[in-house]
Amino acid sequence: xxxxxxxxxxxxxxxxxxxxxxxxxxxxxxxxxxxxxxxxxxxxxxxxxxxxxxxxxxxxxxxxxxxxxxxxxxxxxxxxxxxxxxxxxxxxxxxxxxxxxxxxxxxxxxxxxxxxxxxxxxxxxxxxxxxxxxxxxxxxxxxxxxxxxxxxxxxxxxxxxxxxxxxxxxxxxxxxxxxxxxxxxxxxxxxxxxxxxxxxxxxxxxxxxxxxxxxxxxxxxxxxxxxxxxxxxxxxxxxxxxxxxxxxxxxxxxxx
Amino acid sequence: xxxxxxxxxxxxxxxxxxxxxxxxxxxxxxxxxxxxxxxxxxxxxxxxxxxxxxxxxxxxxxxxxxxxxxxxxxxxxxxxxxxxxxxxxxxxxxxxxxxxxxxxxxxxxxxxxxxxxxxxxxxxxxxxxxxxxxxxxxxxxxxxxxxxxxxxxxxxxxxxxxxxxxxxxxxxxxxxxxxxxxxxxxxxxxxxxxxxxxxxxxxxxxxxxxxxxxxxxxxxxxxxxxxxxxxxxxxxxxxxxxxxxxxxxxxxxxxxxxxxxxxxxxxxxxxxxxxxxxxxxxxxxxxxxxxxxxxxxxxxxxxxxxxxxxxxxxxxxxxxxxxxxxxxxxxxxxxxxxxxxxxxxxxxxxxxxxxxxxxxxxxxxxxxxxxxxxxxxxxxxxxxxxxxxxxxxxxxxxxxxxxxxxxxxxxxxxxxxxxxxxxxxxxxxxxxxxxxxxxxxxxxxxxxxxxxxxxxxxxxxxxxxxxxxxxxxxxxxxxxxxxxxxxxxxxxxxxxxxxxxxxxxxxxxxxxxxxxxxxxxxxxxxxxxx
Numbered sequence: 001x002x003x004x005x006x007x008x009x010x011x012x013x014x015x016x017x018x019x020x021x022x023x024x025x026x027x028x029x030x031x032x033x034x035x036x037x038x039x040x041x042x043x044x045x046x047x048x049x050x051x052x053x054x055x056x057x058x059x060x061x062x063x064x065x066x067x068x069x070x071x072x073x074x075x076x077x078x079x080x081x082x083x084x085x086x087x088x089x090x091x092x093x094x095x096x097x098x099x100x101x102x103x104x105x106x107x108x109x110x111x112x113x114x115x116x117x118x119x120x121x122x123x124x125x126x127x128x129x130x131x132x133x134x135x136x137x138x139x140x141x142x143x144x145x146x147x148x149x150x151x152x153x154x155x156x157x158x159x160x161x162x163x164x165x166x167x168x169x170x171x172x173x174x175x176x177x178x179x180x181x182x183x184x185x186x187x188x189x190x191x192x193x194x195x196x197x198x199x200x201x202x203x204x205x206x207x208x209x210x211x212x213x214x215x216x217x218x219x220x221x222x223x224x225x226x227x228x229x230x231x232x233x234x235x236x237x238x239x240x241x242x243x244x245x246x247x248x249x250x251x252x253x254x255x256x
Numbered sequence: 257x258x259x260x261x262x263x264x265x266x267x268x269x270x271x272x273x274x275x276x277x278x279x280x281x282x283x284x285x286x287x288x289x290x291x292x293x294x295x296x297x298x299x300x301x302x303x304x305x306x307x308x309x310x311x312x313x314x315x316x317x318x319x320x321x322x323x324x325x326x327x328x329x330x331x332x333x334x335x336x337x338x339x340x341x342x343x344x345x346x347x348x349x350x351x352x353x354x355x356x357x358x359x360x361x362x363x364x365x366x367x368x369x370x371x372x373x374x375x376x377x378x379x380x381x382x383x384x385x386x387x388x389x390x391x392x393x394x395x396x397x398x399x400x401x402x403x404x405x406x407x408x409x410x411x412x413x414x415x416x417x418x419x420x421x422x423x424x425x426x427x428x429x430x431x432x433x434x435x436x437x438x439x440x441x442x443x444x445x446x447x448x449x450x451x452x453x454x455x456x457x458x459x460x461x462x463x464x465x466x467x468x469x470x471x472x473x474x475x476x477x478x479x480x481x482x483x484x485x486x487x488x489x490x491x492x493x494x495x496x497x498x499x500x501x502x503x504x505x506x507x508x509x510x511x512x513x514x515x516x517x518x519x520x521x522x523x524x525x526x527x528x529x530x531x532x533x534x535x536x537x538x539x540x541x542x543x544x545x546x547x548x549x550x551x552x553x554x555x556x557x558x559x560x561x562x563x564x565x566x567x568x569x570x571x572x573x574x575x576x577x578x579x580x581x582x583x584x585x586x587x588x589x590x591x592x593x594x595x596x597x598x599x600x601x602x603x604x605x606x607x608x609x610x611x612x613x614x615x616x617x618x619x620x621x622x623x624x625x626x627x628x629x630x631x632x633x634x635x636x637x638x639x640x641x642x643x644x645x646x647x648x649x650x651x652x653x654x655x656x657x658x659x660x661x662x663x664x665x666x667x668x669x670x671x672x673x674x675x676x677x678x679x680x681x682x683x684x685x686x687x688x689x690x691x692x693x694x695x696x697x698x699x700x701x702x703x704x705x706x707x708x709x710x711x712x713x714x715x716x717x718x719x720x721x722x723x724x725x726x727x728x729x730x731x732x733x734x735x736x737x738x739x740x741x742x743x744x745x746x747x748x749x750x751x752x753x754x755x756x757x758x759x760x761x762x763x764x765x766x767x768x769x770x771x772x773x774x775x776x777x778x779x780x781x782x783x784x785x786x
Binding site: 039040042043044047089091092093094095096097098177196197198199200216223225 | 689
C-alpha cells in the first residue's frame, strides 16, 4: 500500500519524528557493530556521500562535526526524516536499529584525521573572483549561469571539487541541463534548461537571455545529458593555483 | 398565494426526489451521463464519460468555469461524485464538501475530528472520494471509521469503527455502494496488518460481512504462509474496486505482503496478496482469486483498478476483467471463472522473463532486494499505481498513465512491533529525465498491444478519463491538465494549473452542457466550453 510522493514522505517523516523520538535518544551502538552500519551505508548512502563518507553529490561526512547533525539524536533524525528542501531524503523504511547502525558508522568516519589542504584560500579567492564569479554566486554576489557555491565546501569534497574543475562532464550539476532547440522558423537556440513540463520548455542562453517555447512548435529538441555548461579549467591554472582555488571553495561553508 | 405555496412544496418534493440515488440508478449510471455517480463513473470502472459535446474540434476552446479551494494543505486526490446538481469532493485529512455544480459554491461541509496522533504508516493524509446511495453519502476516515452523512446537509447518520488505527489500519479509498451495502477497503500495508474487505448495511451501519484477504488457519491458501506471519501478512484493499451486478461479484485488488522487501521471513506465495479477488456480494465469500505477483518483494500491490468489459478474446466471447498491474504487465482474466486469458508487458520491466500459460510470472534471478541494492524496473511505485485507467467502449482502447522508472531495492531487517513500520528494506528510485519519465499509453483492450503513446516529462501520479467525444484527459506532475485525441494520442489542449496533479478527472453536465473537473494542487478546477 502507499501513495508515495515527497508530500507524503514529509508528512510521514513528521509523524515518525514524534513516534521515534525515544529511539533517537538512545546511545548509538559501539564498534564493531558499526561495521554492519558500513554495509548499510555503502548500499544506501555512499552513492551521494562517497565510500567512507568522502562526499560527492552529498556533503563529506568524514569530519568531526556535522553541520546538520551536531549530536547523535540529531543525526538519527536527519537519517530518518531527511532534510526538507534539500536532496537528502528520509530513510523512514529503515528500522531504528538500522538507523543507529548507520549513524554509528557515520560517527566513526569523523574520527579519522583530516588532511590539511595544501592550497591557500586567500589566493584562491582572487582566482575565483577573476575566473568563476561571473557564473557562480557566493554570498549573494555573482553570475547565475552555474550553481550557487555559498555552501559548496560543506556539500562537496576537495576531490570532487578538483574533478569538477578539471573534468566538468564527470560531475554534472543538477538543474543545469544543456538543451538545444530549433524553432519552426529554423532559429537555433542553445542554453541551460530553467524549467520544463510536458508541453513547454524554458531556456537561458549564454548571454542570460530567457526563452519560452511550446514544445509542439519546435522542430527539434536535443538534451545534452553528458555536457556541462562549464568549460574545463584543466589548462587555466598552475598546480599551485588549482590547489589555492580548491582551498577557497572548500572554505565556503555557508557563513554570512 | 396558495398557488405559490403549492409550487414551493412541489419544488421541495422535486429536490427531495432528485436527491435520491437508489441502487437502480447506480446500475444504470451510463444512462445518465450528466451525473458521475460512483468513484469510477460506473460499476465496471470504465472512467469513461458518454458525453460528447467536447470534441477534438472544439476542445481547444475549453475555459475555466469555476475553481474551488480546499480548506487545508495536503494532497488533493479526490475523484468527485456528481449527483443532481451537487458535487461531492473529499479533502485531506478527512473532510467532505458538497458544492453547487453551477458555481462551485459550498453548500455544506463535514470534517472528521481525529486524534493528532492518528497513524498514517506508509502513505500521506489523503482521501480519494465518497460513495452515494439513496440520500446518504459514505466516506472512510484516516482513523479507520466509515461514516454515513445526510447527502443534503452533511449531518452524520451513523459511524462505525472499521479497525484499530493504533495498529496502522486506515482508510483513504472511496467506498463502493451496491444494493443496500457499502463496501469498504482499508490501508496500512506497511504496518503488518491483516487485510480485509468489509460490507456494511447502508441503513444501519451494521457489519454484514468481512472478507479477510489473508486466509486464516484451515482456510484455503493458508498453506502459503509459515508460522504466525499470516497475522501480519498485509494484502490491504486501499483502492476502490468494481462490481458486476449480474454475476453479483465484487472485484477488488489486494496490496503487498508484509514485510514489503524482505521475503525471507514469509516463504511461499503469500496468498491473497498482490491478487485480484472476486467476492460474492451477498455472502462475502471469495469465488475465485488470481495472484499477479506471487511472493512479491518489490511492493507491487495489485490494488490497481479492475476494469470490466465484454469482448471476444482469442476468438471466444468473454466477460473479462482487465488490470494494468503495478508489476508492468497488462492482464485479462475471465471474470466469471478467474481464468487467465493473457498478459502483455506495457512498461519496461527487468524482473520477469515473461508470464506463463497459467498467468504466473517467470521470475528472473538476482532481482530480489539486497543489502547493497538491486536495480529493477519498475520502481516501487510501479508502472502505474492507484490512479485510474480508462476504457472506452467506443475505441475499445484501454488508456493508462504509465511510469517508466527503476529503483534500487534494499533488503533490510525485519522487526514487528504493532502499529509501526514493518517493511524490511526500502528503495531508492533512479532520477534524471533521461532515466525516469512517463506516458499515457493506449492499448487494444483485448490484446494489450500498444496503439499509441503520449510521452510525459516525468512519471505521472494522475489518472485518465476517456470520453465519447473522442478525447482522453489527464494530468501531469508539473500541473498540466491536457486533452489527447482518443484515437491517435495527439495533444489537442493543455492548461497549466499551477501545481502538481495527483487525482482522477471526471466529466459531467451543468444545465445540459458537458464539463470536465480535475483536482490540482490545492484547488479543484472545472472546465467547460464558452
